[in-house]
Amino acid sequence: MLESQDEPQRRNRRWSFLGKLPMRRTLKSKLGKNSVTVDFVHASPRRPINEYIFPDDVYTNPLKVRLLFERVKHICFVGHTHMPGVFLDEPDFYLPNELNDVYPIVEDEKAIINIGSVGQPRDKDNRASYVCVSESEVHFVRLEYDFKSTMKKILAIDQLDNFHAERLQNGR
Ligand SMILES: [Mn+2]
Numbered sequence: 612m613l614e615s616q617d618e619p620q621r622r623n624r625r626w627s628f629l630g631k632l633p634m635r636r637t638l639k640s641k642l643g644k645n646s647v648t649v650d651f652v653h654a655s656p657r658r659p660i661n662e663y664i665f666p667d668d669v670y671t672n673p674l675k676v677r678l679l680f681e682r683v684k685h686i687c688f689v690g691h692t693h694m695p696g697v698f699l700d701e702p703d704f705y706l707p708n709e710l711n712d713v714y715p716i717v718e719d720e721k722a723i724i725n726i727g728s729v730g731q732p733r734d735k736d737n738r739a740s741y742v743c744v745s746e747s748e749v750h751f752v753r754l755e756y757d758f759k760s761t762m763k764k765i766l767a768i769d770q771l772d773n774f775h776a777e778r779l780q781n782g783r
Contacts, residue, residue, distance in 0.1 A: 648684035654691040656682035676702035695727030707751035737782035
């Protein structure tokens, strides 16, 4: 849609805004008396823009998950697959409901945490997905939203495939 913007200056400003966004954010967070390193990337700790980390990788490609964890100091938040859950370096994967929607941050355990997607969840649950993070816990949250309005807007644009609307309803 950016390409079809008719005013070139505006279009260029938008592209350059997107181009300047950082690929990775890192911050120190407190955990009791200690501090922990928390990374934020879109996709994966080694390819922050475009590497998918799938729950199945734990079984089909455990080496990949282990190598990803070599790039994680402690906690790394990701999105990209739009499928919420927690990867551990064993490797292992836990769905939010297997954790009663809470992951406790502990000192000696690394975790890659997918927060799901607010606008387009893909775990067959059409509610928005996000997390609330406190010093020592990550809470997974699901929230109903009016995806039907969004569907209507997508269906009204000829250049967008109807699939993009339907997937909002199906959560996939
Ligand atoms: Mn993505």
